Amino acid sequence: MPDLLIELFSEEIPAQMQRRAAEDLQKLVTDGLVTAGLTYAHAVSFSTPRRLTLALEGMLAASPAVVEDRKGPKADAPEKAIEGFLRGAGVTRDQLETRETPKGDVLFARIEKPGRPAAEIIAEVLEQTIRNFPWPKSMRWGDGALKWVRPLHSIIALITTEEGAEVVPMTVDGITAGRATQGHRFMAPGQITVSGFEDYEAKLKRAYVVLNPADRAETIWHDGTNLAFAQGLEVVEDQGLLAEVSGLVEWPVTLMGPIADDFLGLPPEVLQTSMREHQKFFSVKNPKTNRIEKFITVANRETADEGATILAGNEKVLSARLADAKFFWENDLRVAKADMNQWVQDLENVTFHSKLGTQAELIERMAVLARELAPLVGADPDEAEEAARLAKADLSSEMVYEFPELQGLMGSYYAKAAGKSDAVANAAKEHYAPLGPSDDVPTAPVSVAVALAEKIDKLTGFWAIDEKPTGSKDPYALRRAALGVIRILVENDLGLALDRFIDSQLVRNKGMAVPELDNGPIEEFVREIAEHGVFGAAFRTVMDRHEAGTTATAIRNIGEQVPDKSKNLLSFLHDRLKVYLRDQGVRHDIIDACIAMEGNDDLTLLVKRARALSETLNTDDGENLIQGFKRANNILSQAEEADGVEYSYGADVRFAETDEERALFHALDAAEAKITPAMARQDFTTAMSAMAALRAPIDAFFDAVQVNADNGTVRRNRLNLLSRIRSICTSVADLTKVEG
C-alpha cells in the first residue's frame, strides 16, 4: 500500500503555533481523505520553525467504487421533472429502473461512482487544507492572495509505493508541489530532493534539521542538564520554555554561560523572569546556595569556534538586560527604604476602574476591611491594615512595571527591605492567592485578612456597579475571586459570617460613585451595620439621623440597593461553592438543603453541614431516613392542605395506640435530646447520626400505623407526631430539598 509525505515549507512559524499547526494539518488532511474514501493505517505529523510535515502509511491507492441508488420522481411524473432528475443524477433515461413502492411506481437511478486515484483526492484535500488553514493569525505576501502564517515557499506532496515515488500534481497560488525542500538555513543551504518519508527524515538530519520537536526538546534538556551537572549545578525546569525553544531551532546546540557577579544579588525570580521573558534562557541553579548562577541558551547552529562568539554575544545582551533589572531593583529599594507609602500615593493617579476609583482608593477600602476582618481570622488589626496598605504598593515600582508577573513578590522583597514585619511582607506576595483551583491558599493570619479583603472588596465593587460575570465572560476574574474567598475560609477552617462584611463593603463601594458623600456618612453607616448586625436596622438608624437633605437622599439611594445586591452576591458565592463541593463529590441537592438553613453566610459552617449530611446520606440508615422523612412530610403536607391548619404542636404519647407509635415518641425524644445540644455546638456529625437513628422507628411506624385514622383525636395526634419528625429533621438541614 502507498505512503504519503506532505511538507509545507515556509518562512519562520511562530514557536507557540507550531505544535497546534502540525496537529491541525494531520486532522484536516486525514479527515478529508477519509471522507473521500481514502483510508490509511497510520499518520504522524511534525513541525520545525520552517515546516509542517505529515506522513501517512498504508494508504489506499484509490478510493473504492461506490454504487448509489438514488430515488427519483414517480414513473408517471411530468417529463420535465424526470429530465431534471436525469440531469441531477448524471444518467440517461434507459439507465432508470422502475420499482414498485407503497406510493406507486417510482423511478430509481443506479449511480456508479468509480473509485478515484489517491493523487486526485490528495490534491483536492491538500489545497482545501492550505486555503482554509486555522492559523490564529495569517497573512498575505508579495502580490499573491494566498494566506499563510508567513510566506509559504514550497510544497512536498509525494506518494510512494514499492515501484517508486509520484508527485501529486497540484498547484496552489503558483506554488507547484514537488519533492524538494531545504535543510538548515545556514548550515546546509540549498535544495534537497527526497523519495519518501524515511529518505526525507534522514536527508534532513544530514542537512542539520531534526524533524521531531520532541527529539529537539529531549536534546536540549539532555545536553543542558549535562552541562549543568558537570559543574555541580542544575537546570531549573521550565516545560513551557522548553517547548517554545524547541520551536525556535532546527538544530539545537545548547550553550551554558555565566551570569556576571554584579547580578547575583538580584532576587532569583527576577533573574529567572528576565532571562526567560527577554532572552528565552534557562536558569541554572547552584543546589548548595539555591542561587541562580548561570544560564543556558540554545543556539540554532554549530560554529567553528564551538559557539564562543554566540555565547559571548548572548552574555553581553544578558548583561545589558540585567543591568536594567539591577537599576530597577536598586532604585526600587531606595524608594522602599525611604517610604513605601510614596508608591501608594503614586497610585492615586492610576485608575482601577472608572466607576470604582483609583488604585489608591481601592487600597484604602481594602485596608479598612482587612482591619475589620483581622480579629476574626486571628490577625493583629494594625498589622493587617498596614499589610493591606502596602500589599499593592509595588505596582508603582519600576520592576513590576517591567515584569508585571512579579507583582506581589517584589512587594514582599521591598517590604522586608523597608524593615516591615515578616507577616506584613509576606502578605504582599500572598494576598493575590489563590490564583487557581490548585494554587495554595494563604494560611498566615495577616495574609488571610488581606487576601480576603482584596477579594471581598473586588466582588462587592463589581457587584455595586453591576459588572457581574455573564456566561463565559468574566473579564475581572470574579469567579476566581469568589472561589478564593471560599477556599481561604474553608481550608483554614475559619467560621466567619460574611453577610455584614458584604453589606459594609457594598456601602463603601456604592459610596464611591456619589461625589457629594464624603467618608463620614459612609463610615457612620458601616459602623451601624456592625453595631446592629443586620442591615435593615442599621439603614433605618442612619436614615432617622439624617432625615432630610442631600446626604439623606444619597444614603437612601445607596442603602436601598444594598439588600438585593448583597443577596445576589451571596447566592453567587453559593453557586461557586456548589462547584467547589461538587468536585469533592458532594451533591448539589445536599448543598441546597444546607444553604436553606440559617447562617448560610458562614461558608465554613455550610461546608461542614453539607459534608456531614453527605456522609449521613451515604449510609444505609441515612438513605432510608430520607424516604421515611419524605413520606411523613407528604402525608403531613397533604393533611395540612386538606384541613387548612398547620400541625405543629401537641403530639401526646398518651393518645398513642400501638407500640410502634409509642416507640417513635421515645425515639424522637431521644433524638431531640442529642440533636439540640449538638446543633448548639455545631457538631453536625453527632446531630446527623442521631437523626439517622430515627430511620428504624419511622419505618416501623409506617409499617404498622395508619396515620389517617377514623378517630379524629388519634389522627390529629399522629399528624402532630409527623410534624415532630419534620421539625427535628429540618433543624439539621432542609431535607425537603434532598432528592431521592
Place this chain on the structure above:
Amino acid sequence: MSQTTAAPRSFQAIILALQSYWASKGCAILQPYDMEVGAGTFHPATTLRSLGSRPWTAAYVQPSRRPTDGRYGENPNRLQHYYQYQVLIKPSPPDLQDLYLGSLEAIGIDMDLHDIRFVEDDWESPTLGAWGLGWEVWCDGMEVSQFTYFQQVGGHDCHPVSGELTYGLERLAMYVLGVDHVMDMPFNDPDAPIPLTYADVFKQTEEEYARWNFDTANTDVLLRQFEEAEAHCKAILDQPATDPKTGKRIIMAHPAYDQCIKASHMFNLLDARGVISVTERQAYIGRVRALAKMCADAFVDTRAGGRTEDAA
C-alpha cells in the same frame, strides 16, 4: 554579496555599508524626511507608498524622536533622538529574508559564527491604523532588526504586500563595533584627523532635549499645535480635488499627511511631559489615527496611490 568590505570601524561606516548594499539591490536611496517623526515608518516613502498597487522600492536613514526615551545621554542604550534604517519593497520579493541576511554580512556580521534567528513579533501601529506580521531578528540573542509584512496601513488592506525592514542603527552598530555605551561609539573613522564619538555629536543635544521634553516644553503651546495640526490636516483634505488655478486634479495627500505627522509628534511631546492621562491617551491616539486614515484615503485616490487616470 561583497565579501571584500573591510569590517566597519565607525557608526557611519555601517550606515554607508547599508546604503551601498541596498543600492546594489536596486533600492532607491532616499534621504530622511524633513520632519520630526517617531520612527522610520512615518516617512511618507513607507506609510503612503505602501498603499496602492504601484511597485515601490526604497531605503533610507530616518532620524527618529521618542521624547519619553530620553535619559540625558546617560543610559548606554536609550536616546530620545536616534537613527533607524528603513527598507520598503513592494511587492515583497520571495527572497526578502535572504536579501536581509545579505545586508548583515555587508556590515561585517559573519554568518558562520553568529546565530541568527527570526523570532515572532507582530507589528502594530495604533497611530497609523497599521499592522503586519513578521519577526524581530535576533543575532546571538540580541534584537537587531524588525522584519514586517504589511497587511494594513491607514485602515487600507495592502495589495500588494510590502516587506519592511527596520534596523535600529545605534544598537546594531554598537553590537557590530563591540561598544557597550552608545556615547563611546566612534561616529567617524577613529583614525580620522578629527575623530568624533557619538558623544561628541549628540551628548549635549540629548541633555538639552531631555530637559526640554520632560520639564520645560510649554504644554499649552504643544496642545494648541496639536489641535491646529489636526484642524489643518482636515482642512487640506476638504479642498476639492480639482485645483481651481491649474484646472488639474491635485489631491494634497502629502501636505495633509505632514500635518498628521506633526500632530503625532506633538502628542509624543505631551506624553513625555506627563500631562496625558491613561484614558486620554487612547483618545489622542484615536485622533491621530483618524488623520492617518484620511490621508491614506486621499493618497489611494492619487496617481502614486495607484489610481488609474480617468479617461477624461
